[in-house]
Amino acid sequence: MRPVLRALLPTAAAVLLLALGIVWLAEGPGATASPADAPTPGTTREVAIRAQAWGFRPRVVRVAPGETLRLAGISEDIQHGLAINDLGVNLQLRAGQVARSPAVTVNLPEGVYTIQCSVFCGLGHASMKAKLVVGSPRAAPGSGAPWIASLLGLAVVVGVAFRAGRPRG
Amino acid sequence: MDPGQRPALAGLRPAAPTPARPRPLPWATAAAALVLAGLTGITGLAFLGKISLGPPAPSGTGIVFYVVPYHYGYAFYDSGLVERQAIEVKVGETVTLVIVPAQALPREVFLEYNKRSLKLAVGGLSPGDPRVPAKVQEDLALGNVEHIIGIAAHPVYVTTNVAAVLNGQPFRNGGPATLAEAVSQKDASIRSVTFTARRVGAFDVLCVDSGMDGTGTCGWGHKWMIAKGAFVVRP
Amino acid sequence: MSTTPGAGLDRRELTRLGPVRRAVLLPSFQFWTVLPTLALVVVVLVSAAVGLEHPSANFGTVVTWIVWWGGLLVSFVLVGRAWCLVCPIGAIPEWLQRLSPWWGSRYTAGLGLPWPRRLRNLWLPTALFVVFVFLDNGYGMSNSPRMTAGLIAVLALGAAWVSLVFERRAFCRYLCPLTAFIGTCALTSVFELRRRDPAPCRNACPTKDCYRGNARRYGCPMGEFPGGGLESNLHCILCTECVKSCPHDNIALRWRAPGRDLWAMSRPRLDGACAAAVIVGLATVVPLLALAFLPELRSLLARLLPAGVPPNDPPRLAAVVLVFGVGLGATLGLLHAASLLSRWASGSARVTTRALFTRYAYALIPVGLSKLLADLLDHAFRTWGVLSNVTSALLLDFPWNRVMPERASATDLLGPLAVYGLQVALLLGGLLWSLEALRRTAPGPAADRASGVASFLPIAGLALVLTLASLWTLGSGLL
Numbered sequence: 076m077r078p079v080l081r082a083l084l085p086t087a088a089a090v091l092l093l094a095l096g097i098v099w100l101a102e103g104p105g106a107t108a109s110p111a112d113a114p115t116p117g118t119t120r121e122v123a124i125r126a127q128a129w130g131f132r133p134r135v136v137r138v139a140p141g142e143t144l145r146l147a148g149i150s151e152d153i154q155h156g157l158a159i160n161d162l163g164v165n166l167q168l169r170a171g172q173v174a175r176s177p178a179v180t181v182n183l184p185e186g187v188y189t190i191q192c193s194v195f196c197g198l199g200h201a202s203m204k205a206k207l208v209v210g211s212p213r214a215a216p217g218s219g220a221p222w223i224a225s226l227l228g229l230a231v232v233v234g235v236a237f238r239a240g241r242p243r244g
Numbered sequence: 245m246d247p248g249q250r251p252a253l254a255g256l257r258p259a260a261p262t263p264a265r266p267r268p269l270p271w272a273t274a275a276a277a278l279v280l281a282g283l284t285g286i287t288g289l290a291f292l293g294k295i296s297l298g299p300p301a302p303s304g305t306g307i308v309f310y311v312v313p314y315h316y317g318y319a320f321y322d323s324g325l326v327e328r329q330a331i332e333v334k335v336g337e338t339v340t341l342v343i344v345p346a347q348a349l350p351r352e353v354f355l356e357y358n359k360r361s362l363k364l365a366v367g368g369l370s371p372g373d374p375r376v377p378a379k380v381q382e383d384l385a386l387g388n389v390e391h392i393i394g395i396a397a398h399p400v401y402v403t404t405n406v407a408a409v410l411n412g413q414p415f416r417n418g419g420p421a422t423l424a425e426a427v428s429q430k431d432a433s434i435r436s437v438t439f440t441a442r443r444v445g446a447f448d449v450l451c452v453d454s455g456m457d458g459t460g461t462c463g464w465g466h467k468w469m470i471a472k473g474a475f476v477v478r479p
Numbered sequence: 480m481s482t483t484p485g486a487g488l489d490r491r492e493l494t495r496l497g498p499v500r501r502a503v504l505l506p507s508f509q510f511w512t513v514l515p516t517l518a519l520v521v522v523v524l525v526s527a528a529v530g531l532e533h534p535s536a537n538f539g540t541v542v543t544w545i546v547w548w549g550g551l552l553v554s555f556v557l558v559g560r561a562w563c564l565v566c567p568i569g570a571i572p573e574w575l576q577r578l579s580p581w582w583g584s585r586y587t588a589g590l591g592l593p594w595p596r597r598l599r600n601l602w603l604p605t606a607l608f609v610v611f612v613f614l615d616n617g618y619g620m621s622n623s624p625r626m627t628a629g630l631i632a633v634l635a636l637g638a639a640w641v642s643l644v645f646e647r648r649a650f651c652r653y654l655c656p657l658t659a660f661i662g663t664c665a666l667t668s669v670f671e672l673r674r675r676d677p678a679p680c681r682n683a684c685p686t687k688d689c690y691r692g693n694a695r696r697y698g699c700p701m702g703e704f705p706g707g708g709l710e711s712n713l714h715c716i717l718c719t720e721c722v723k724s725c726p727h728d729n730i731a732l733r734w735r736a737p738g739r740d741l742w743a744m745s746r747p748r749l750d751g752a753c754a755a756a757v758i759v760g761l762a763t764v765v766p767l768l769a770l771a772f773l774p775e776l777r778s779l780l781a782r783l784l785p786a787g788v789p790p791n792d793p794p795r796l797a798a799v800v801l802v803f804g805v806g807l808g809a810t811l812g813l814l815h816a817a818s819l820l821s822r823w824a825s826g827s828a829r830v831t832t833r834a835l836f837t838r839y840a841y842a843l844i845p846v847g848l849s850k851l852l853a854d855l856l857d858h859a860f861r862t863w864g865v866l867s868n869v870t871s872a873l874l875l876d877f878p879w880n881r882v883m884p885e886r887a888s889a890t891d892l893l894g895p896l897a898v899y900g901l902q903v904a905l906l907l908g909g910l911l912w913s914l915e916a917l918r919r920t921a922p923g924p925a926a927d928r929a930s931g932v933a934s935f936l937p938i939a940g941l942a943l944v945l946t947l948a949s950l951w952t953l954g955s956g957l958l
Binding site for chain 1: 535545616620622768770773777788790795816821824853854856858861895896902903907914930931932934935936937939942943944947948950955
């Protein structure tokens with residue numbers, strides 16, 4: 076067991092460190108556009124979103140339920156799309172030109188909704204997403220998905236590791 | 245045993261003799277190089293925009309029509325600037341469409357055109373719904389001022405350029421007072437396209453989607469900005 | 480059917496099936512497979528060069544970046560270098576060189592020079608592949624019909640010029656920006672083209688027709704030597720010239736364990752291994768770093784470089800180059816570190832870190848390939864119907880594609896969460912596959928189970944980290 080422990084400790088430490096780094100990179104950097112403490116009735120808040128290959132800034136947009144919102148998007152490089160299917164918003168973003176959506180009232184239950192790029196913009200297009208957080212949701216249906224997937228990945232590794240020491244076929 | 249003396253394995257085909265190396269033909273090499281050089285040159289010139297690889301453009305302007313797109317419809321005029329319900333041409337004719345955005349004209353003229361939207365059912369609202377003018381005003385304020393004019397089944401795909409003359413305002417200050425003035429002054433906002441009408445039928449004039457799933461550049465009413473069968477090609 | 484002693488009937492062998500055998504022995508086999516692709520590529524080129532300058536309305540861009548790219552990724556696993564079999568960009572210059580589309584010719588056009596010895600590796604193609612991905616990230620190549628047309632034109636003309644100067648398919652083997660990508664991913668295939676029995680090749684074949692050709696057929700256009708122990712799909716384009724030219728009927732197309740090449744190569748090369756590592760890094764690490772840092776890097780570099788009109792914006796382009804450099808450097812560095820730790824843990828003096836690095840890199844290919852497939856899956860399900868739209872538009876104005884029929888009708892076939900579920904399944908499948916390959920590759924005395932596990936753990940950890948990078952990059956919009 077000693078060789079296994081000698082390899083396991085540095086490996087586990089490195090994997091843990093890198094995994095935390097990955098979660099931070101995926102979720103951390105990127106400003107959050109937050110609502111005012113209490114949105115003033117009758118006013119429309121404009122949220123500016125910048126798109127580049129392949130991500131959005133801010134990556135999290137927080138709104139209050141019932142708030143009236145206008146999205147102003149701009150691309151920093153090529154043509155992108157800014158789509159929130161749950162709000163029926165879909166803007167075409169061209170480099171250097173601001174595109175504004177009509178004012179939309181966020182009549183959605185508290186939760187996390189996906190903002191995604193709706194124009195094929197290259198090999199990283201699938202990763203080009205941001206989050207619209209309405210209210211203070213406890214847990215969105217998709218919130219645990221990456222964590223569950225990560226644990227499944229770990230289980231796969233452990234399972235194959237048990238076979239690692241057997242004679243190879 | 246010398247490899248050449250080993251008995252052949254039973255049932256095998258005798259090996260074909262290795263031929264002499266194929267003879268290079270210098271004239272074939274030179275001809276190929278010449279052709280490749282030509283293709284390379286043509287490709288380079290095409291991508292620098294010096295030559296066009298597409299079909300030849302129709303010669304001359306042919307019959308001219310004027311199209312005034314507004315939020316959210318179109319007005320059509322013949323070459324004498326007389327308004328028509330539709331554009332009618334004969335098959336095989338060369339057609340030039342001159343597109344003059346309504347916003348390139350004064351505010352009052354634009355608003356007159358936009359009253360026509362009240363006669364249509366736009367955005368799921370009934371004709372005459374007062375929310376339609378409010379939506380138009382909102383789109384102008386949002387900067388959703390351009391249209392991409394297309395005609396179904398025809399090579400027409402023209403993006404207007406009215407933002408250049410608006411200077412960030414919803415309406416134009418100065419500029420031509422009428423359509424006739426804008427045409428005679430060759431206003432900067434005008435775009436045109438020349439093509440040949442090859443198919444007989446009645447085709448829609450529409451504001452083309454700029455996105456993959458039905459979005460457009462002129463805002464809320466974009467999806468309804470279609471003049472059904474307004475481009476008529478007769479035999 | 481072969482009567483070579485010792486060959487016997489192999490149930491895995493496809494060339495024992497009559498129709499398959501007749502097809503691959505047909506001299507014009509590759510000609511007929513290339514012809515339809517040639518027609519399609521010509522239409523794609525014309526529509527991209529002349530047609531609507533709108534990426535989702537242009538037949539050329541949609542077919543190239545969704546249909547062809549997606550088909551390419553799937554074909555690796557099923558058939559190996561199947562694209563190379565049908566690719567007209569490599570085939571037509573070859574016909575020009577041979578002065579014949581399929582029959583043996585006594586004459587040739589071109590100078591027939593040997594490819595420079597120093598360049599007989601995959602370093603240059605790997606660098607060109609990185610440039611290819613950079614053009615997409617930096618300039619939106621897949622977003623632009625004109626750039627797409629430019630890419631096809633440059634590849635076609637480049638292949639033709641190289642064929643006129645150098646022998647065989649030098650472009651396809653040593654210069655094509657996709658050869659390293661296609662070749663390394665083809666190692667995952669369930670098919671292979673190999674000699675049945677080494678004995679006839681060693682003992683009874685002085686002519687080496689599979690390599691040198693004969694009066695009837697040509698030798699391997701990729702310069703491989705099937706009779707000399709071709710052991711991987713890295714360079715085999717499935718042209719079947721060797722099957723036709725072998726006088727001993729000793730080469731067969733057969734099934735095999737999926738991705739057997741990933742662990743079974745006896746002489747894996749470092750250039751191919753680095754190509755594999757670069758591809759995995761581009762698929763997994765680089766997108767994550769771009770997501771996290773690109774805007775901030777750009778702002779930083781904007782203080783040093785003059786701004787430009789996007790996409791020709793020097794600060795942003797420099798930021799992309801930096802992200803690529805750091806991402807690929809990190810991938811290679813992590814792989815080296817894992818190899819080092821694995822060697823140390825194995826306690827074996829027989830293996831070197833370099834040897835482990837080389838083998839492990841190949842074994843990680845499924846992790847990268849599954850991420851690329853997951854990306855494409857997302858796009859396919861979110862824009863279902865686009866292909867029929869652009870095909871209708873093309874048919875209305877064939878082949879110029881200047882016409883929009885009416886409204887676009889792309890549909891969201893599945894929601895984001897459902898798509899992510901499918902992506903997770905793909906990524907975990909790729910991880911499992913890589914782990915199996917790594918398990919068979921990691922050193923350690925067979926009798927000592929603990930050493931076997933110990934040497935496996937570091938590289939398994941790296942495979943997990945790369946998969947986590949993909950899982951979180953794709954899932955960051957869901958949390």
